[in-house]
Amino acid sequence: MNKKKVALLCGGRSGEHEVSLVSANAIAGALDRERYDVLIIAIDRQGKWWLGEHAIARMQKGEEPYGDPVHLLPEPGRQGLIRLTAQGWEEIPVQIFFPVLHGPNGEDGTIQGLLELANVPYVGCGVLASACGMDKGIMKMLFSQAGLSQVPYQVVQRLQWEKESSSVIETLEESIGYPLFVKPANMGSSVGISKASNRQALQEAFAEALLYDNKVVVEKGVEAREIEVSVLGNNEVSASIPGEIVPCNDFYDYTAKYIDDRSRLLIPAPLTQEESEALQQMAIQAFKAIDGTGLARVDFFMDKKNGQIWINEINTLPGFTSISMYPKLWQSSGLGYSDLLHRLIELAEERHQEKQTLLVKPSK
Numbered sequence: 011m012n013k014k015k016v017a018l019l020c021g022g023r024s025g026e027h028e029v030s031l032v033s034a035n036a037i038a039g040a041l042d043r044e045r046y047d048v049l050i051i052a053i054d055r056q057g058k059w060w061l062g063e064h065a066i067a068r069m070q071k072g073e074e075p076y077g078d079p080v081h082l083l084p085e086p087g088r089q090g091l092i093r094l095t096a097q098g099w100e101e102i103p104v105q106i107f108f109p110v111l112h113g114p115n116g117e118d119g120t121i122q123g124l125l126e127l128a129n130v131p132y133v134g135c136g137v138l139a140s141a142c143g144m145d146k147g148i149m150k151m152l153f154s155q156a157g158l159s160q161v162p163y164q165v166v167q168r169l170q171w172e173k174e175s176s177s178v179i180e181t182l183e184e185s186i187g188y189p190l191f192v193k194p195a196n197m198g199s200s201v202g203i204s205k206a207s208n209r210q211a212l213q214e215a216f217a218e219a220l221l222y223d224n225k226v227v228v229e230k231g232v233e234a235r236e237i238e239v240s241v242l243g244n245n246e247v248s249a250s251i252p253g254e255i256v257p258c259n260d261f262y263d264y265t266a267k268y269i270d271d272r273s274r275l276l277i278p279a280p281l282t283q284e285e286s287e288a289l290q291q292m293a294i295q296a297f298k299a300i301d302g303t304g305l306a307r308v309d310f311f312m313d314k315k316n317g318q319i320w321i322n323e324i325n326t327l328p329g330f331t332s333i334s335m336y337p338k339l340w341q342s343s344g345l346g347y348s349d350l351l352h353r354l355i356e357l358a359e360e361r362h363q364e365k366q367t368l369l370v371k372p373s374k
């Protein structure tokens with residue numbers, strides 16, 4: 011059998027650089043080598059692309075050069091990467107790209123835009139869904155349009171905060187009330203997020219969130235369980251069984267996610283059949299609301315007292331290590347890690363093929 015060449019894109023110019031390298035390592039280890047040849051492209055913190063079998067390990071240790079410098083040109087027909095050589099350049103064939111990049115410059119539609127221009131198949135959501143899933147303000151608008159219930163929230167722009175912070179504070183206190191969660195609109199891994207229980211903490215929370223974005227989302231803080239559902243598919247979408255995160259801190263902050271290993275995952279989440287089904291349905295609705303393709307993990311809050319469900323967010327490139335929630339939920343739903351990767355690649359090819367049949371100019 012002719013093996014397909016899959017290029018994993020990892021690292022990147024993002025706060026989630028390290029997590030991405032760990033996810034990519036796990037994917038490289040689990041891709042079926044009977045079917046696929048795996049190429050590793052580690053993107054450094056400056057945004058340079060390095061190709062090489064050991065690029066991840068070298069980048070993790072800071073050993074330059076990480077591999078051979080390679081480029082993807084934004085023009086169709088190249089069938090892969092370009093490597094500059096002393097004689098000129100050579101093409102390195104790639105059939106499928108697999109972005110394993112979390113956060114800005116990877117999960118937000120930017121890399122997807124480059125892959126679209128190059129007209130190559132790639133795993134996961136397209137430009138629009140990636141961008142909408144990254145921006146918590148836009149995501150919330152689409153969720154509310156789809157009728158999905160969310161905690162009360164407000165979007166505040168930097169200029170508005172700088173010009174009239176006291177009236178912004180008054181409105182937030184009156185219309186939502188403490189505790190409030192303050193988040194940069196475009197981030198991930200809880201970076202820049204704080205919980206504020208009084209006015210001074212709110213001011214500090216704004217200062218922190220504004221370090222990362224010009225747009226801030228402020229939400230009502232709820233006492234809730236955190237439930238997550240994995241979705242998979244293009245036109246026909248399936249949802250996994252729900253899982254639950256039990257954070258070791260006051261909330262699921264950066265430390266609880268990556269540093270302190272006392273947070274627990276409960277798979278399946280202890281829920282009734284009806285609750286599970288409602289969550290699965292909402293997860294699929296959320297995926298469709300952002301026009302998702304391939305994969306996403308949809309995260310919910312469930313009121314600890316009365317069981318009310320709110321959607322929190324969608325992640326179009328969720329953590330993908332072998333112990334991450336996304337693959338573990340599929341594992342427990344009957345789809346193992348390596349089969350899941352194979353299915354994601356098939357979905358990427360299907361979507362690419364479908365797009366090739368569309369006209370790019372008037373038929374007459």
Ligand SMILES: Nc1ncnc2c1ncn2[C@@H]1O[C@H](COP(=O)(O)OP(=O)(O)O)[C@@H](O)[C@H]1O
Pocket residue numbers: 161191193197198199200201203229230231232233234236257261262263309322323
């Ligand atoms: N409105 C809220 N009420 C209670 N906890 C929240 C709220 N918003 C966020 N959190 C806590 O902060 C964590 C990170 O917030 P989230 O919006 O999921 O950002 P990220 O995209 O960085 O994961 C959540 O997993 C949860 O623990």
Ligand SMILES: [Mg+2]
Pocket residue numbers: 309323
């Ligand atoms: Mg989250």
